[in-house]
Amino acid sequence: MNGLKKALGLFWIILGPASIIFMFMQAIEKVGLAEEGVHKTNTALQWGIILFIFIPISAGLVIFGYYALKGEYDKLPED
Amino acid sequence: MNQEPQQSSIFKVIGASSLGTLIEWYDFYIFGSLATIIGSQLFPADAGASALINTLAIFAAGFIVRPFGALVFGRLGDLIGRKYTFLLTLVLMGGSTFLIGLIPSYSSIGYAAPILVLILRLVQGLALGGEYGGAATYVAEHAPANKRGYFTSWIQTTATGGLFLSLGIIVLTKNILGAEAFADWGWRIPFLLSILLVGVSIYIRMKMHESPMFTKLKTEGKVSKNPLKDSFANKANFKMVLLALFGATMGQGVIWYTGQFYAQSFLENTCHVDFNDSRYILLWGIAFATPFFVIFGSWSDKVGRKWIMLTGMLLGVIFYRPIYQVFLDDTDVSKIEQKDIQEVGNPVITRTAVAGTADSLITTSSTVILLNGASFQKVQSHTQYADASKTPTVLPEVYKDKKLSTGVFWKFVGLIFFQILLVTMVYGPIAAFLVELFPTKIRYTSMSLPYHVGNGVFGGLVPFIATLIASFSGAMPLSGLWYPIGIAALSFIIGAIYLSNKKPDHSEAETESI
Numbered sequence: 001m002n003g004l005k006k007a008l009g010l011f012w013i014i015l016g017p018a019s020i021i022f023m024f025m026q027a028i029e030k031v032g033l034a035e036e037g038v039h040k041t042n043t044a045l046q047w048g049i050i051l052f053i054f055i056p057i058s059a060g061l062v063i064f065g066y067y068a069l070k071g072e073y074d075k076l077p078e079d
Numbered sequence: 080m081n082q083e084p085q086q087s088s089i090f091k092v093i094g095a096s097s098l099g100t101l102i103e104w105y106d107f108y109i110f111g112s113l114a115t116i117i118g119s120q121l122f123p124a125d126a127g128a129s130a131l132i133n134t135l136a137i138f139a140a141g142f143i144v145r146p147f148g149a150l151v152f153g154r155l156g157d158l159i160g161r162k163y164t165f166l167l168t169l170v171l172m173g174g175s176t177f178l179i180g181l182i183p184s185y186s187s188i189g190y191a192a193p194i195l196v197l198i199l200r201l202v203q204g205l206a207l208g209g210e211y212g213g214a215a216t217y218v219a220e221h222a223p224a225n226k227r228g229y230f231t232s233w234i235q236t237t238a239t240g241g242l243f244l245s246l247g248i249i250v251l252t253k254n255i256l257g258a259e260a261f262a263d264w265g266w267r268i269p270f271l272l273s274i275l276l277v278g279v280s281i282y283i284r285m286k287m288h289e290s291p292m293f294t295k296l297k298t299e300g301k302v303s304k305n306p307l308k309d310s311f312a313n314k315a316n317f318k319m320v321l322l323a324l325f326g327a328t329m330g331q332g333v334i335w336y337t338g339q340f341y342a343q344s345f346l347e348n349t350c351h352v353d354f355n356d357s358r359y360i361l362l363w364g365i366a367f368a369t370p371f372f373v374i375f376g377s378w379s380d381k382v383g384r385k386w387i388m389l390t391g392m393l394l395g396v397i398f399y400r401p402i403y404q405v406f407l408d409d410t411d412v413s414k415i416e417q418k419d420i421q422e423v424g425n426p427v428i429t430r431t432a433v434a435g436t437a438d439s440l441i442t443t444s445s446t447v448i449l450l451n452g453a454s455f456q457k458v459q460s461h462t463q464y465a466d467a468s469k470t471p472t473v474l475p476e477v478y479k480d481k482k483l484s485t486g487v488f489w490k491f492v493g494l495i496f497f498q499i500l501l502v503t504m505v506y507g508p509i510a511a512f513l514v515e516l517f518p519t520k521i522r523y524t525s526m527s528l529p530y531h532v533g534n535g536v537f538g539g540l541v542p543f544i545a546t547l548i549a550s551f552s553g554a555m556p557l558s559g560l561w562y563p564i565g566i567a568a569l570s571f572i573i574g575a576i577y578l579s580n581k582k583p584d585h586s587e588a589e590t591e592s593i
Contacts, residue, residue, distance in 0.1 A: 005576060012573075030551070046547065053143060053536055064321040072318050073577050 002074045012065025016058040023051055092221045093233045095287050096214040099169045099280040100234060102273065103210045104241025105248075106176035107141065107203055109269045111340070112245050116266045120184045121192040140197060141204035142539035148208020149527030150307065156213050156523035157306035160297070161220070162289045164523070165213030169284065172206035173277025175199040180270025208535070211238075212527030215510035220290035220519070225380060231510035232376020236369055239502065242339055243365045246358050248272065292519045306524040310517075319516050320529050326578045327512060328533025330392040330570025331505040333563035335534060336541035337399065338498030339365070341563070344542045345403060346491070349549075349556050350410040351455075351479040360488065364495030371503035379508035383580035388512065391504030392571040399560050402494050407556055409487050412447075412455050412478045422448040423457075437465035451484040515581070537566055 027047035034043040067073060110117065148168075156164035179199050185192045215234050222230035248269045256265040288294075296302050303309045311317050339361065346357040379387050424446035431440045441463050448454045460474040483491065509530075517525035545559030 001576070008576065033552070046543075049143070050540075050544070053540070057532065057536070060321055061325065064318075064325055067314075067318045067321065068577070072314070073322065076322075076579050077315075077319070 002071065005068050005073050006071055009065045009068030009070070012068060013062050014065075016060075016062035016065065019061075020051075020055055020058045023047075023054060027051060089218075089221055089230060092287065093218055093230060095280075095283045096165075096218050097233050097237050099165065099284055100210055100214040101237040101240045101244065102276045102280050103169065103172045103207055104238045105244045105276070106172050106241075106273050107207050108242050108245040109176070109249065109273075110141065110179065110200065110203065112249055113266050113269070116262055117179075117196065119262070120266070121182060121196050141200045141207075142535045144201050144204035145208040145531040145535035145539070146528055148205035149212060149531040150208075150524065151205065152209020153212055153310075153524035153527040154306045156209070156216070157303050157521055160289045160293050161213050161217045161523060162284070162287055165210055165217065166281065166284050168206040168209040168213065169277060169281060171202055172210065173273055173281075175202040175206070176270050176273040177277075180267040180273075204535075208527065208531050212523050212530060216514060216523050216526065217290050219511060219514035220292040226377075227511040227514065228379035228384065228508050229373065229377035231514065232373045232507045234510055235376060235503075235506050236372045238335070238506070239339065239365055239369055239372070239499070243362060243369075245269065246362055250355065250358050250362075296520055301520060303520040306521045309521045310525040310528070316517065316521065316525060320525055322573075322577055323513060323516055323526070324529035324533055326570060326574035327388060327509060328529045329537045330533075330567045330574065331388065331509055332534040332536070332538025333541055333566045333570075334391055334395045334505045334538075335502050336538040337395065337545075337560075337563040338495070338502045341542050341545055341559075342495055342498055344546070346406060346410075348546075350406050351477075351481050352410060353480045353482045356481075356483055356488065360491045360495055363492040364499050367492075367496045368499035368503055371500055372507040375503050375507035376511065379511060384508040384512040384515075385574065385578050385580035387508050388505045389571050389574050389578075391501045392567045392574070394504075395498075395501050396564050396568045396571065398497070399564055400557055402498065403557050403560060405494060406491065409490065410481055410483075412481065413476075415449065419449050419451070420447060421450045424448070433462065439463045441471075449484070451486070453482060453484040453487065455479065455481040 027050070031040065031044045031047060034040040152164050152168055155167075176199075179196060182188075182192055182195050182199075211234075214237075215231055218234050219227050219231050252265055252268050253261040289297075293302075309316065310320065343357055343361050346352040346360065347354065352360075375387050426443045426445040429442045429444070431442070432438075433440055439462070440460060442458060442460045444456055444458045446454060447457050456479050458477040458479060460477075462472040462474070464471065513526040513530060514522060541563055544562045547559075548554060548562055549556060549559035551558070
C-alpha cells in the first residue's frame with residue numbers, strides 16, 4: 001500500500017497543474033463564446049471566481065502529492 | 080463517577096451548541112432560498128454594473144469567505160477559547176441576517192442596497208466559517224473519546240435542520256401572506272425572525288462554560304501562541320489538513336450540496352416542478368433522513384469513521400445519474416397521450432411588447448389536468464411582427480408549474496431521502512473524524528479550514544458549477560452531475576488509499592495528547 005501511496009503522489013502532482021490548465025482553457029473558450037456586453041462580463045466574472053478559488057486548491061493538491069511521494073503518509077499519527 | 084449527571088451535562092452542552100449552530104445555518108440558507116426575490120428587490124431590474132455585484136453576492140460571496148472566517152475565528156478560538164469565539168460568530172451572523180431584512184429596496188436607496196447586502200452576506204460567510212468548527216470542537220472536547228461520533232453527530236444534524244427550518248418558515252410565511260405580499264415585503268420576515276432565535280441562543284450560550292480540554296491547556300500555559308503558524312507552517316500538521324480536505328471534506332461537501340441543494344434546483348429549474356411541491360419533497364426527505372446523522376455518527380464509534388463516509392461518497396458516484404434520470408423521465412409531459420388527459424383549462428392569452436421594437440410576444444397558457452391527479456401549465460409563445468408580411472416565429476412549447484401525482488410525489492420523496500441518507504453517511508461522523516485528526520491547542524484552526532474549503536467551496540458551489548456545466552453548448556440536462564460525481568470519486572480514491580480507519584479505544588479514558 002505504501003508503494004501505491006507514493007506512486008499516486010506523482011499523479012496528484014501532475015493533476016494539480018493539469019486541472020488549472022484545463023480550467024484556463026475552459027475559461028478562455030466560454031468567455032470567447034459569450035455574447036458581447038453584460039453576458040460576456042458575467043461569464044468572465046464567473047470564470048474569474050472559479051479560477052480564483054480553485055488555483056490555490058490545485059496548488060494544495062500538488063503539495064499533497066509531494067508529501068505522498070516523499071512517504072509522509074506511509075504512517076499516520078493515529079496508526 | 081455518576082453516569083447520569085454526566086449524560087445530562089453533555090446533552091446540555093449539545094443542546095446549547097446545536098441550537099446556535101442550527102440558527103446560523105438557518106440564517107445562511109434563507110438568503111439562498113430567497114435569492115430570486117432578494118435579487119428583484121435589492122438589485123436594479125436592468126443589468127449593467129450591478130450584475131457584477133448581483134452575481135458575486137448570490138452565487139459565491141458567502142461561500143468564498145467561509146474559509147477566511149475559519150482562519151480568523153479558528154485562530155481566535157485557539158487563542159482565547161471556544162466559548163467566547165462562537166458567541167461572537169453567533170452575534171455577527173444574527174446581526175447581519177436581521178439587517179438584511181431591514182435594507183430598503185433598490186428603488187429607495189439605489190446602488191447602496193446591493194452593496195450593503197453584499198457586505199452583510201460577507202459577514203454571514205465569515206461568521207459561519209467560525210461557528211461550525213467551534214461548536215464541533217466544543218462538543219467533542221466535552222464528550223468521552225468512545226462516544227465522540229455519537230455526541231458530535233447532534234451538531235451534524237444542525238446544517239440539515241437549518242435548511243429544514245428555513246424552507247419551512249419560507250413556505251409558511253408565503254402561504255399565510257400570499258405570493259404577492261410575500262414577494263413585496265413578506266420575504267423580510269424570515270430575516271427579521273432571526274434576531275429572536277439568536278437572542279435565545281446567546282442567552283443559553285452565555286451560561287455555558289469553557290471546554291474542559293481548553294481550560295486545562297490554559298491552566299498549564301500550553302495554549303498555542305500562533306495557531307495559524309502551528310497549523311499550516313508545521314509540516315506534520317499541514318499534511319493532515321491536506322489529507323482531511325482531499326480525502327474527506329471535499330467529497331462530503333459535494334454529496335451534501337447535491338442531495339439537498341442541487342436536487343431542489345434541478346426539480347424546480349430543469350424538471351419545472353411546482354414551487355411548493357419541490358420544497359415539500361425536500362422537507363419530507365429531510366424529515367425522514369435526519370435521524371440517520373445520529374445513527375451513523377454513533378455507528379462510527381464502533382466501526383470507525385472512514386468506511387461509513389467513503390461508502391456514502393461511492394453510492395453517490397454510482398447512483399446520482401440514475402436518480403436524476405428518473406426525475407427527468409417522470410416529469411416529462413411531452414409524451415403524454417390524449418387518453419391520460421382529464422381536462423384542459425381555458426387558454427389565457429397575454430401580449431407583451433418586445434423592447435425596442437413594435438413587435439409583440441403572444442403567450443398562450445393553459446392548465447392541463449391528468450387522470451392521475453397531476454397537472455401542469457402548457458405555454459405556447461410566438462412573436463408577432465409589426466410587419467404583417469413576416470411569418471410569426473413560433474417558440475418551442477414549455478411545460479411548467481408541474482404538480483406531481485401522489486405516486487410520483489412519494490417516489491421523489493424516496494429518491495431525495497436516499498440522497499440525504501448519503502449525506503448522513505458522509506456528514507454524521509465527520510466532526511468526530513476532524514476533531515481526532517488534530518491536537519487540542521490548534522484544533523479549532525486546523526479543522527475549520529479543510530471543513531470550510533470542502534463543504535463551503537467544493538460543496539457550496541455545486542449548484543453554480545453544475546448549472547454552468549449544464550448550460551454549455553451540447554450539454555445534456557444531467558451533464559452538471561459530472562462535477563459532484565468527479566469530486567466525490569476523487570475524494571473516495573484519496574480517502575480509501577491514504578486515510579486510516581482508527582476505531583476509538585473503548586477500554587481507555589480520554590488520554591489525548593495536547
